[in-house]
Amino acid sequence: MVDKILAAVDIGSSKIATIVGVKDKDSEELRIIGFHSTPSKGIKKGLIVDIDEITMAVEESVEKTERMAGQKINQVFVSVGGPHISSINSHGVVAVSNPQGEIIEDDINRAVEAARAISISNTRQIIEVLPREYVVDGQAGIKNPLGMTGIRLEVDTHIITASQTNLKNLDRCLSELGLNNNGFIFSALASAEAVLTETEKELGVVLVDIGGGKTDLCLYVEGALSYSASIAVGAKHITNDIAVGLRVSLQSAEKIKLHLNKILKDRKVSQKKENDLNLNSLNLPENVSDVSLKHLSDGIIAPRLEEIFKLLADVIEKSGFADQAPSGFVLSGGGAMTVGMIEVGRKTLGMPIRVGSPTRVTGLVDELLNPQYATTVGLLLYGRSSSTNEEGWKNFNRILKDITFTNSIGKVKEFIKQFIP
Numbered sequence: 001m002v003d004k005i006l007a008a009v010d011i012g013s014s015k016i017a018t019i020v021g022v023k024d025k026d027s028e029e030l031r032i033i034g035f036h037s038t039p040s041k042g043i044k045k046g047l048i049v050d051i052d053e054i055t056m057a058v059e060e061s062v063e064k065t066e067r068m069a070g071q072k073i074n075q076v077f078v079s080v081g082g083p084h085i086s087s088i089n090s091h092g093v094v095a096v097s098n099p100q101g102e103i104i105e106d107d108i109n110r111a112v113e114a115a116r117a118i119s120i121s122n123t124r125q126i127i128e129v130l131p132r133e134y135v136v137d138g139q140a141g142i143k144n145p146l147g148m149t150g151i152r153l154e155v156d157t158h159i160i161t162a163s164q165t166n167l168k169n170l171d172r173c174l175s176e177l178g179l180n181n182n183g184f185i186f187s188a189l190a191s192a193e194a195v196l197t198e199t200e201k202e203l204g205v206v207l208v209d210i211g212g213g214k215t216d217l218c219l220y221v222e223g224a225l226s227y228s229a230s231i232a233v234g235a236k237h238i239t240n241d242i243a244v245g246l247r248v249s250l251q252s253a254e255k256i257k258l259h260l261n262k263i264l265k266d267r268k269v270s271q272k273k274e275n276d277l278n279l280n281s282l283n284l285p286e287n288v289s290d291v292s293l294k295h296l297s298d299g300i301i302a303p304r305l306e307e308i309f310k311l312l313a314d315v316i317e318k319s320g321f322a323d324q325a326p327s328g329f330v331l332s333g334g335g336a337m338t339v340g341m342i343e344v345g346r347k348t349l350g351m352p353i354r355v356g357s358p359t360r361v362t363g364l365v366d367e368l369l370n371p372q373y374a375t376t377v378g379l380l381l382y383g384r385s386s387s388t389n390e391e392g393w394k395n396f397n398r399i400l401k402d403i404t405f406t407n408s409i410g411k412v413k414e415f416i417k418q419f420i421p
């Protein structure tokens, strides 16, 4: 069998990153053969605000990746996130078609179908339906009922919805570039696939992806995705605070923020508390000679981090799963590398926190094994696991897209038949 090529575009508020990997049928890992990241334009807090600008940025990123990989990219998985994302858990019940026989794929599909029959506004679109657990004749906690015997099959699903206008705009941008959309994947779900361990998911954990313009999160309980949300605060807010606090431009503030991270990483533990900060090497147009490390990290950055963690704590509290995530928080996204993130997080939340980098990929990965590219790598990993047919489509998304747009049960059945062997 020929190794299959998979591609994805991570459309963020700070960068557009395209990635191409080869699916090796004998290995769990994906081999990366192409990657390129370019500053993004035309997108704010996960929403497209200028379709021409974003199309040009995606075109540049895809073309450069194609050149690196020596492969034409025809179809891509696409990240979607931001405060327009919301989630709901829904229950479905069906009678098993053959009570004497085993539960077959069709029964499972019908149960999931029943669960996703929720009423949503016509401005929203379902992008994900994930079974959390099955119940067969009252016995709960079943992960895979295929082959079991029963009369009544129930399923608990987690459903993620997004703004239809935004998805249509993303689709327009892709079709303008001649790219087929293999499926939208929620950014935090992609990041979770790249950085979380199975043990963390089983114990209960929150994945928080702190991007430039927004922070997406996914909460796992007993191995199942149980809550998804997003808040409109990201690492660009920290840059803003530095710009205001030190009276410098946004460009200078971004340089200072990244420099701070670099010098503290290079310092030995015994030197960490030293207060000297030499910003001369940055050659900024402004005078920043009297800025102290303490003022920058404790006076400007830490209060914003505290605010972000308090907002996250509120969101988790509202989810109803707050006490079911003892593994704590795993942070990804470029913002996860902000100075003081772990210390302020632990103090504010009183939970274990770690920063997660992508795993399970080989090949051209030096630059990619960084929290900033968790979503990018996760798109390929999640896309691979959710696409079982030859073309690599993200099956459920295709089915659900069809439902949302046509509302025709006949068409849905046709669609489902395609995926049943």
Ligand SMILES: Nc1ncnc2c1ncn2[C@@H]1O[C@H](COP(=O)(O)OP(=O)(O)OP(=O)(O)O)[C@@H](O)[C@H]1O
Binding pocket: 011, 012, 013, 014, 015, 016, 040, 045, 046, 081, 187, 210, 211, 212, 213, 214, 215, 234, 235, 236, 239, 254, 257, 258, 261, 332, 333, 334, 335, 336, 337, 338, 339, 371, 372, 373
């Ligand atoms: N080493 C670092 N230290 C501190 N901050 C960093 C570092 N590297 C990147 N960042 C910050 O991370 C942010 C970008 O993160 P990321 O690339 O995950 O965003 P994005 O995916 O484009 O945006 P979003 O997901 O919000 O749409 C920027 O604000 C940048 O300043």
Ligand SMILES: [Mg+2]
Binding pocket: 011, 012, 013, 187, 209, 211, 212, 333, 375
């Ligand atoms: Mg992102």
